[in-house]
Amino acid sequence: MKKYSNSNFWGLLLAFPFIFFYVLFLLYPTIYTLLFSFTDSPLIGWGKWVGLENYFKLLNDKLFLKSLKNTFVFVFWTVVPNTLIGLMCAMMINRLKNPYIAAFLLACFFIPHILPVTVVTQVWSWMLSKQYGIIQEFLEFLGYAKIAFFKKKQFAMPAVAIVTIWWTVGFNILLFIAGLKSINPEIYEASDLDGANSWAKFRYITWPLIWPITALVLTLQLIFQLKIFDQMYLLTAGGPFNSTLVVLQLVYKQGFQMNRGGYASAIAMVLFLIIIVVSIMQYYVLRDKEKDK
């Protein structure tokens, strides 16, 4: 890097807009949220300093613990299936010889991903509607009774998970296809000569070589799904009996509905820390994989 005479001036000047927004919309809100979480403030305005009281209250707040559990259950229902389905679809598309059909299929799988979440929830509310949903006709055809998917405890969470997978799997497919394309075809040709069957090829060639992408997809999904709010708020609103209440929704409920800004901030801080920890784990997983190469 050649040093330019005014490099300090230009470097700071060009980085300034980003730094400015960084401080204002990231650093400041983070500190604010942390300080706010030590108070009994309403949504707007500062309340009394209560130290760690909010955090102690959290430990005994059944609803908070439930929302934490629900968030992880949702993550379980989405992250792994979403990654596996993504890989399967990617392998399917990758095998097609006709490039136009492959492009068409990729577009089909990807289109839901670029839709606004409210469109996705509207469409699926209609698909799964208890009275008029087309899925209900299908269930009746199979001899089952109608199911109120978003109202039944055993169905609500999986139903939101399925909607989420439908919405986001295109993204994973895209990443996996990129990964699969980067595998040298000669490796497969060599294994053909060795007489390897399809499973062996997948197990000993594709899977290990695609692993960095899989790890990437898994961790991106993990971070993304931990922040679940939109679909849950729009489809189940946390019910039935709080079985789908997630952390971010509890933040919204406490902060905006119950006007408890301080307590909501404490909940938000916990979520914040969880995501940071997961991200650090992601960093190390991916870094170790880079080294393996």
Next chain:
Amino acid sequence: MKNKIISFFAGIVISIYSFGASAVTEVVWWDFLGGGDGVRMKQMIDNFNEAHPDIQINATTLEWGVPFYTKVQTSAAVGEQPDIMTYHLSRFPLAVPTGVLRPISAEELASVGITADRFFPANWEAANFGGATHGVPLDIHANVMYFNAEVLGEAGLLDENGHPTLLDGVDNFMNGLAKLDEMMEFPIGFASDNGGMIWRWWYSILNMMEGDFVDGSSICPGDKCEKSLQILIDLVEKGYMPSNVDYQSAKGMFISGESAIHINGVWEVPTMVDLMRNNELGFKFGVVDMPQVGPKMATWSDSHAFAIPHSDKNPISDEKLEAVLKVMGWMSDNSLFWGTAGHIPANTEVVDSVFYKNMQPNSTYANIGENMVVDPFLPIAGVASPTYDAFSNYIAPAVNGELSAEEAIQMMRDDLEALM
């Protein structure tokens, strides 16, 4: 410093600042009125705007219930509240202590002819929760039973006056439903997934059974709450009404003739009347009091009122206040038309008028006034309150067979008692 930041942003970010000065006072209006209510209120707003060239109401309809009241609260906190809004009287005990409702003085009200003697005493008292007038009641609305006169007649469930005979006592009601059940899959179309709808029916039943919802700081003392809930659970279990039906579908079941009975508020009267007028309803319908399933008659009721949201950050200007008061006065004087939305106008002069007395089918359920019960006057009750929340969260699943009556009431009790 803050000003500098603001001007900096104004410089770099495209922003919208419309509405310059003009002679017409704009009144920003929020309501939650959908369905037939919404259509009629729009008509009234148009009429008002036409009659008042100097005031222009700019109305927005937001989603009823929690989304509406959350937006109101958040907006008032940041000074972005509307000038006037509809508000449920049942929510006043929750709202008044938070300061979100601006008290309206007697002089201010008198300036547009609003005085206490023009309203039902209980109604006016509710609007004065907390020792000051916090809103002007527009109507009283209650739960009623809609019925398909043809099907009930066929089942032999109408007397010689065309009045349903299955309304007296729980056994009588169940027997009547059993007869209807032979003729159709689900005799009752009811929004069984809707916590608010369940609250209204359940609270009526609880009062019919002479039970209490609150006693001191304990929720649901005794076992009347469980017993009332059990009736609704039985209706679903016996297949008299389907589980997990949403509001629109429940109404649709009645309109399409799939169900002969529909339990809902009086606000759906205009929907039925309009359908009948356009020959889109394939049968004759009637509206009567709720089936009495306990020793006493009781019907849940609530009121829509007009209120002025208050914000410390941005209190209403004198000019706007004057316009808003005019709106309130005009709406009250002209609430006869609101009566065509099924509601009972809160203005007694309107109710006593000949025009209202001749209004059909409203006059057929005019006697519900005697049996009305309102939500408990507590901060935990009312529309979009913790009680409504608990009803969506626990009681609705119980009605739909997910929890037992005891489990659901206990869960609700735990939640609500923690807030007392």
Next chain:
Amino acid sequence: MTKKITISWTVLTILSLIVALIFMFPLYWAAVTSLKQETEVIDPNWSIFPRILSLAAYLDVLTKSAIGTWYINSIATSIGITLLVILISMPCGYALSQIDFVGRKIILLAVVVSIMVPGTALVIALFVLISDFNMINTWSGVILPQVLSPVCVIVYKQFFDQVPKELREASIIDGATEFQILIKVYMPLNWGITTALALVTFIGAWNNFFWPFIMTTKAEMFTVPVAITSVSDAYGIFLARDMAVAILAALPVTAFFLIFQKRVTQAIMLTSGIKG
């Protein structure tokens, strides 16, 4: 042998097409529903294609709702976000890539760390901040929480790293300032990246539900995705109309994607950490 392979390829192709069609069915069903009459929508004898094609639901939405205003809000905020993200991220990426200045290492670390920070967890503080700026219910209020994109900075940095050093040195000898080098050399060389990043930023901004939902309380300031689930002015049963609104909300981004498919997919891979 060859014949067997041909058959299995055909089977595979047909199978995958079937899977894709099932996958697309919800969207097809939404579109078909929006073109039905409301009475047909709730008719138990459903049909896979409208018996009578009807635009009534669309007319209803276009004439009776404020969808025009919501479109304007969506377009304005999405363009605002896209422009700001590019204008903020590119110079920073350039500085981090090409200039050796005080604090460069710290800033780079800060950028990388911030990729991990979940903005939505800061919702309370950001709401209060925007409210202090009196920007609730303004386009700025919707835009500002979404302009920080550390990933874009990193992508720009990576691409600027790959530009041959000779170009920069030649410009310096010609007496160009850093700003001129960025505008005249680095930016034109990386138009593709800028387009790609702008496209995904735009789509992301158009689709965002959370921030406009939090930062607007007035219906006339809602963006399309927020409005379609928050505003009701319904009369009777309105399922076809709901679907018509959903289709109208989805149309711009879908068209965008179909036109710029390659660029969009490239950008998505870039921003998620796969070098394209």
